[in-house]
Amino acid sequence: MLDDVILRRRSYRTFASRPVEKEVEDKLLTMTLRAPSGGNMQLWSMIRVTDPEKKALLARTCDNQAFIAKAPLVYFFLSDTHKWIEYFKGSKCDEKFGKPIRNPGIGDFHLGMQDAMAAAQTCVLAAESLGLRSCYIGDIIENYETVKEAFHLPTFAAPACLLVIGYPKEEIKAPLLPRPDNDAFYFTDEYPEITYEMMEKMYKNQEDFSRENKTLPLDNTGTYGDRYFNKKYTSDFMAEMNRSTKIFLSPWFEEEKD
Numbered sequence: 001m002l003d004d005v006i007l008r009r010r011s012y013r014t015f016a017s018r019p020v021e022k023e024v025e026d027k028l029l030t031m032t033l034r035a036p037s038g039g040n041m042q043l044w045s046m047i048r049v050t051d052p053e054k055k056a057l058l059a060r061t062c063d064n065q066a067f068i069a070k071a072p073l074v075y076f077f078l079s080d081t082h083k084w085i086e087y088f089k090g091s092k093c094d095e096k097f098g099k100p101i102r103n104p105g106i107g108d109f110h111l112g113m114q115d116a117m118a119a120a121q122t123c124v125l126a127a128e129s130l131g132l133r134s135c136y137i138g139d140i141i142e143n144y145e146t147v148k149e150a151f152h153l154p155t156f157a158a159p160a161c162l163l164v165i166g167y168p169k170e171e172i173k174a175p176l177l178p179r180p181d182n183d184a185f186y187f188t189d190e191y192p193e194i195t196y197e198m199m200e201k202m203y204k205n206q207e208d209f210s211r212e213n214k215t216l217p218l219d220n221t222g223t224y225g226d227r228y229f230n231k232k233y234t235s236d237f238m239a240e241m242n243r244s245t246k247i248f249l250s251p252w253f254e255e256e257k258d
């Protein structure tokens with residue numbers, strides 16, 4: 001049942017060396033393409049990374065996460081307007097309709113990103129239902145220049161996310177990572193004024209869990225907010241994500257200059 005798949009899914013990083021059979025991967029790819037997509041246009045692309053050297057490169061560029069190189073399946077999702085521009089050119093849309101083929105804009109990028117993430121999440125749940133496990137790698141938005149060169153990315157095909165997928169080496173026995181309670185998390189009808197108390201309530205389950213596991217800063221007296229601030233928000237990798245993303249996003253802001 002899909003609800004079991006959703007409720008038991010967790011991020012998984014240590015895969016068995018067993019390869020994923022072709023029939024299983026074919027099924028996974030077919031299910032991934034069933035993802036909803038704006039206008040059914042698939043404004044996304046996905047590169048199946050099979051070359052061990054490219055996997056190793058991604059392990060380095062994605063903040064040195066060694067497990068990426070060992071994953072049986074590595075899928076690189078892109079927000080992709082480039083292929084459509086080529087299609088418009090081949091179809092001579094400008095001549096047929098007397099309108100220029102404009103450069104993609106930031107809205108095109110964002111729609112493609114929505115599509116790419118819908119496809120990636122469909123892939124995650126499909127993988128789980130096929131007995132596979134997976135993990136997102138957000139660090140794919142780092143080191144754009146190196147990734148662009150290695151994968152020959154055109155300007156208007158931008159990194160969305162990476163997925164690593166494989167059979168589990170062994171099941172993880174630790175409890176699932178907690179989530180906020182519904183009533184502390186969801187807003188109704190409008191975005192409220194955020195207060196500290198609201199945030200404490202929202203992240204109480206994660207804070208309690210982190211305290212039990214001694215992963216809060218300041219000798220475990222800190223808050224979950226302190227943890228995010230310290231480990232992620234002010235980290236070198238987050239600075240790199242911001243630098244790199246600015247580079248691959250900037251051409252999408254040039255739409256009007258065509």
Ligand SMILES: Cc1cc2nc3c(=O)[nH]c(=O)nc-3n(C[C@H](O)[C@H](O)[C@H](O)COP(=O)(O)O)c2cc1C
Pocket residue numbers: 009010011012013065135136137138139161176177
């Ligand atoms: C957009 C996104 C980016 C992520 N990037 C990474 C990553 O680079 N490395 C990693 O090990 N896990 C990554 N994760 C997995 C999260 O750490 C994980 O989903 C989170 O801690 C909750 O754990 P769970 O998925 O087991 O419930 C990412 C997840 C998402 C959705």
